[in-house]
Amino acid sequence: MNRRRFLGIAAAATGLSLLPARLRAEGVPIRTWRGVALGADACLQFAHPDPAEADRLIGICLEEVARLERVFSLYRPDSALSRLNRESALDAPPADLVRLLAEAVGIGRRTDGAFDPTVQPLWQLYAGHFGRSGADPDGPPAVAVRGALGLVDYRSLRVEPGRVAFARRGMAATLNGIAQGYVTDRVAERLKAEGMGDVLVDMGEIRALGHHPAGRPWTVGLKDHTDEGRTVETLEVADRAVATSGGYGTLFDPAGRFTHLFDPASGGCAWEWLAVTVTAPDATTADALSTALSVVPEDRARTILNRFPGVAARFTRRDGSVIALRA
Template sequence: MSPLLSRRRFIGVTAAAAGLGLVPFGHAPRAEAHLVTWQGQAMGAVATLQVHHHDRAAAERLVERALAEVRRLEAVFSLHRDDSALSTLNRQGFLIAPPAALVELLSECRRCWELTGGAFDPTVQALWILYRDHFSQPGADPQGPPETALQAALARVGFGQVAFDADRIVLPRRGMGLTLNGIAQGYATDRVVDILRAGGIASSLVDMGELRAIGPRPSGEPWRVGLADPDHPERIGETLDLVDQAVATSGGYGFRFEPEGRFNHLLDPRTGASAGLYRSVTVVMPSAMAADALSTAFSLLPPGDIGQAVQRLGEGQVHLLTASGETIMLQV
């Protein structure tokens, strides 16, 4: 495969000569010489995993270890599984003795929530349900749900009200719920990177719905990643070079509740409105988790606020394509 990769077209990535790239669940790994390839679905996204190793058995063990970790995390974070820890929390409104990974990720959510002035907020699940239910009705009002329903949903949003520690998690209001879709894929990508590095992999491109490079390409050159043109997602609009960095892109084109695209999945926890400032927001950070969460939050913030957040972090790069077509790049 060409070293130029489109994140929208190829969530599964081929990593040449000594690494991994991530694609669907359910297929057994297969070994060809010193290459072990897995294809399946992970964290709600298509993923591929290809590990090159001088020892085929060692490569197979790395694949199995990575997949076991992804399955473990899906049992904690997935909203598509009724038996996951997160679904149980949303259903009950509390969770006793929560999994350590869930408490750790909520702690990261709290940091992102504080850094972005509340723009990153996993309690927007109430808004998601409101728009999903409204637009799934026959003859739904194209202007969106009524104001009374919107205000009722907003009353169930506010991550600052969520209490959590190693012993319990409590959602204080009936009907409140969490979604970790804006951060969990990045977290899983980082965990797979940790496993591969511990197994001796020094050059790879990992994609579990978010993308992170381990070292440079085997040739010593940076990994070259193609980002989708938001107006034509099947085309590459911009390319980035990555070495030991992660990249995540958010845009309203990713999911729309209705054909016109006025209402998308990037929901503002402060107003209930959908993001409209940018056609796309791309964040480059050392970790996939940070890139994932911040690409979501920055979609809702003006450039000045984004620049201040990046300065406080002391690292990172942000590429903004505004609604008017202007390109803005912010970095430390």
């Protein structure tokens, strides 16, 4: 899946010109790595005086990403998540799978089911429907949607240290609404453990440790979903995470009526908001909440946000107007 990015790093690019005079004089550049992680554009940025050590740190991060992809990827048949979905149960699961599934179930509970990691049967239904030639542009038949919806229920996912399992055959999980944030957090933790205090990590979602080496907060631009060359707002972040969800990221049909954001209550595709951006203390929470808040109306969004201290959200309506809510 290609994820069109709504978030962009607006002012943290490579180059000595961004460094304060002292660091420029000492020849300390900002190191930047760019690539792909879990199907999303990825980036690391930090200042370091030793190129070899900077390369070692980047290597550690890439090893961590590769390790976690072997756990969470839906596109690798050998991943732990793929095996769980095939077999409906997994004994001795990787600790990261247990940790993230438990977190996903917990956020499902705190959002009254607006976030549900078991919506994968809906994805399979819609992708299969629109992948066929001559597909009905009005979407899958209602009876098929009801059948898939009967397999969606985070409460039927059993998560224990030694075993994870679905209560019913045919259930399946996706962590696409939370895994990028989790990977971002794990990479940030690895760099912090190596003594790095000022880092920008973007592994599909953004986590800022400390400040930009120039002494200011890291700067994150929110890009116009219709024109990625235009920034609609700039956020300054330090020791915070930012994540955005929007149905524009993956469209099933040319008209854009059906997207990858599913309402776990109805089985339909969410149309409440054009985009939702969340800032939170960690990227895992920001990622999951941006997904959950995308499928609920404003009154429910307020109720959910009040359960997450330190979290703020920016909602873009379909007419382009914006509202901001804070816990």
